[in-house]
Amino acid sequence: MPVLVFAESIDGKFKKSAFEAVSYANETAKILGTTTTAISVGNITGDDLKQLGEYGASKILSVTDSRLNNFVNQAYASVIAQAAKDEGAEVVVLSNTYTGKAVAPRLAVKLQASLATGVIQLPSKGDKFTVKKKSFSGKALSEVVCNTPVKILSVAPNSFTIIKSPATPSITAYNPAIPDTDFRSVSGEIVKSSGKVSVTEAEIVVSAGRGMKGPENWGMVEELAAELGAATACSKPVADIGWRPHHEHVGQTGKAISPNLYIAIGISGAIQHLAGVNSSKVIVAINKDPEAPFFKAADYGIAGDAFEVVPKLIEAVKAFKASHH
């Protein structure tokens, strides 16, 4: 009864979240005393598939049905459910990404399985199978008891450290029948936001708020982000008044993120904003008000005017990069 993990890929390459999910699955398999089978969908080279072995997958199911080249949640759920049945999986692991969120609930119904989304720790298996997840939009954590024979866990991105556990995987072509009715919804065009790092997967996020005084002042925020290889984000008021696009809004009613480093510039730190970012590993707040609530939630703070601090910070990052090449 192995642990089955869906390893997500984009344009033929696995995402970082896929390696996190495989690591998570393999550590779970160790707890359960079993092995890890990964399932991949799309045209992925043998060498890339073998990468999953580095994180502990001993068997890889490679699905290459061309109808799945575009994402269709119903069909993906059918394939993964069939694999779970064929493998006799007791636990199915996915990433809690846009794809995972679209697939996991359908999978739960198909497998009559309990589903815990956004899990941040390995499950514990005493008398009950429990797992910890974020809840109340990051304001709390909850322990979920899974009361069904099959459990589905979706791993919050950037919350579980990748663990190498090399195995030599077997690779099996796996193309189960998929009902035509799974293809009623059709994915058309994909519009990429201009070459930027995705805010939910980024390791560093530079975010700014009303303290920037106007959209015309965002150049320095973008420059700092570019120097750090970071994604840009913003607070709710700034998205609401149209200074920045909605997809940049992080916080309770925006995106919840947990990067390694979150830099907040000119954001006061309202409870709703903090809820969406407080699981970042390190938080830096830059605010001219030394009483700003953000300093209570931050690891490092600079009480100063963003218009003076940020340009100096950009120079400091440039100097750091120059000296560490």
Added chain:
Amino acid sequence: MKILVCISNVPDTTARISFTPDGKAFNTSGVQFIINPYDEIALTRALELKESLGGSVTVINVGKPDTEANIRKALAIGADDAIRVNADPSDAYFVASQIAHVAKTGGYDIILTGKESIDYNGSQVPGMIAELLGIPSVSVATKLTIDGTTATLEREIDGGKEIVTTPLPFVASAQKGMAEPRIPNMRGIMSARTKPLAVTEPQGSPAFTVNEKYELPPAKAACKMIPADNPAALIDLLHNEAKII
């Protein structure tokens, strides 16, 4: 166009979250409950579609009698009628089963929800409803338009958006951008009092999960302040102390 909008009752976004001393339950004392903000976006889009295409908007909530204030608010915003399934919404599969049961005989063309509730953040119910009904679903949709019997949606994906078309009926979960929430006006509030609110008892359906225990995230250590004239010191700390750059 018959539209069903699923709403949940959640703590206000400004609420401080706390739990009973044994950590087993959410402490509701002093907490104001609101319509889940994403559900409100879904409701507004449903009303816009009804205004342009005709039809009706029904809201459904799985909850105890204390959720009726927010159901009435949804009616005040403009929904035509409401259904409350009289049960504690403790598990996503249970809730989805109740809604799917109602939807099976309701003949709805569109079922809308928010992309997630801001309390349990499961993002589970919409996909489960669709699977239980055997119809397509589109998650985290920022745009929804209807042309005849086809819907076109934009959904958020990592690093961009995807355009999806689907035949009716379908389920979609709303993200910011799909509509701007409306504030109920006096006429709406007055008429909401007399709009139909049916209460039904739940179907026997299993709960797959139990939220057994809650805790607050670990508190942060005190913030280390860096002089404003020396941001280079920050870079040094991030490199040598935090070891993240």
